[in-house]
Amino acid sequence: MKGIVMAKKLSIKNISWLNTSFLTITPILAALGLVLHTQLFDFHWGLALLFFTMYILTGMAITGGYHRLFSHRSYKAASWLKFLYLCFGAAAFQNSAMKWSADHRRHHAKVDTEQDPYSIKEGFWYSHILWILFKPEGEHSKECPDLKKDRMLVLQDRYYIIVASLFGFLLPTLIGYAFGDALGGLVYGGLLRVVVVHHCTFFINSLCHFVGKQTYTDENSARDSFVMALFTYGEGYHNFHHKFQGDYRNGLRWYHFDPTKWLIALMAWFGAAQSLVKVPDEEIFKAKLRMQQKRLNQKLNRLDPILEEMRLKVESAQRQWRVKKRDYQRLKKDLSEQGRLKLQEMTYEMDKAKLEFQNNYAQYRLYVRSQLAQAKLAVS
Numbered sequence: 001m002k003g004i005v006m007a008k009k010l011s012i013k014n015i016s017w018l019n020t021s022f023l024t025i026t027p028i029l030a031a032l033g034l035v036l037h038t039q040l041f042d043f044h045w046g047l048a049l050l051f052f053t054m055y056i057l058t059g060m061a062i063t064g065g066y067h068r069l070f071s072h073r074s075y076k077a078a079s080w081l082k083f084l085y086l087c088f089g090a091a092a093f094q095n096s097a098m099k100w101s102a103d104h105r106r107h108h109a110k111v112d113t114e115q116d117p118y119s120i121k122e123g124f125w126y127s128h129i130l131w132i133l134f135k136p137e138g139e140h141s142k143e144c145p146d147l148k149k150d151r152m153l154v155l156q157d158r159y160y161i162i163v164a165s166l167f168g169f170l171l172p173t174l175i176g177y178a179f180g181d182a183l184g185g186l187v188y189g190g191l192l193r194v195v196v197v198h199h200c201t202f203f204i205n206s207l208c209h210f211v212g213k214q215t216y217t218d219e220n221s222a223r224d225s226f227v228m229a230l231f232t233y234g235e236g237y238h239n240f241h242h243k244f245q246g247d248y249r250n251g252l253r254w255y256h257f258d259p260t261k262w263l264i265a266l267m268a269w270f271g272a273a274q275s276l277v278k279v280p281d282e283e284i285f286k287a288k289l290r291m292q293q294k295r296l297n298q299k300l301n302r303l304d305p306i307l308e309e310m311r312l313k314v315e316s317a318q319r320q321w322r323v324k325k326r327d328y329q330r331l332k333k334d335l336s337e338q339g340r341l342k343l344q345e346m347t348y349e350m351d352k353a354k355l356e357f358q359n360n361y362a363q364y365r366l367y368v369r370s371q372l373a374q375a376k377l378a379v380s
Contacts, residue, residue: 033187091168128206234258317357
């Protein structure tokens with residue numbers, strides 16, 4: 001059944017030629033542009049500054065705007081902030097906020113199923129980029145009736161290509177032109193930046209369901225990873241996000257690398273963001289505790305066969321010792337020469353059986369303690 005569904009999804013009829021062309025051509029143009037610029041101009045640090053500025057503005061517009069504001073409604077934003085999100089979010093060339101949010105809401109509702117638009121169950125590369133090459137299923141307004149009421153989002157959806165081109169390519173080209181390097185502005189602030197931001201965002205759909213720990217839930221494939229947070233503007237704490245998707249934070253602790261969380265908190269301090277959603281600490285603690293208990297139980301269940309084998313060894317050694325001890329008591333009553341020799345032999349065998357029992361019991365206790373210690377480390 002799964003193979004039939006995938007074959008239908010990946011048929012040529014369903015290919016989005018616009019998306020396929022754009023995702024194929026932009027890396028090629030970026031590479032050619034870098035080569036051409038290197039031949040014609042000297043590299044200067046202004047280009048690096050332009051690249052990183054556009055990288056941060058467009059990437060954070062996706063995570064802070066498209067994702068946490070529009071998709072999850074985890075806070076409310078001032079009109080001017082929403083406007084910037086919509087302009088620079090479009091410049092990331094990841095579709096309009098409405099369509100992006102529709103896919104994302106469907107992902108959360110149907111995660112890891114055939115209805116999940118970028119399910120990791122269909123393979124790493126499918127969830128990373130291949131899903132974008134095909135036409136979406138269903139009308140996005142069904143998932144986003146609330147966004148349909150927002151005039152700014154409706155206009156951005158209608159004029160998405162124009163807004164994306166103006167802020168994604170024309171703006172960095174003009175900035176480069178102002179400093180005497182229009183080509184550098186287009187290549188570094190436009191083409192190369194689009195490719196890098198694309199894959200940093202795509203990591204959220206692929207690697208964040210593949211790398212890291214399941215700290216709060218194992219009901220889906222999402223995982224927490226500090227390393228992935230570095231590449232995804234703080235979205236790497238993805239297991240927390242899938243468990244508590246309405247929370248404006250992904251990185252729970254102050255030291256968790258989550259620049260999107262810090263941006264939202266900063267905007268709240270300036271009054272541009274309000275009604276920040278925070279899941280109560282006790283709910284988060286309970287979810288984490290349940291996962292720790294589940295892991296400990298799984299660890300102990302794996303130990304059961306080994307512990308049973310060691311327990312049987314201990315009991316067998318104990319029985320042998322008791323038999324030898326009983327025989328020793330009987331022979332002790334026989335004071336004949338033959339009895340005394342037999343008694344000495346029996347004493348040796350009894351001591352040997354006792355030593356074997358003590359040794360097996362000590363090994364059993366040591367093993368249990370070591371495994372319990374490992375289990376505690378596994379859930380800490």
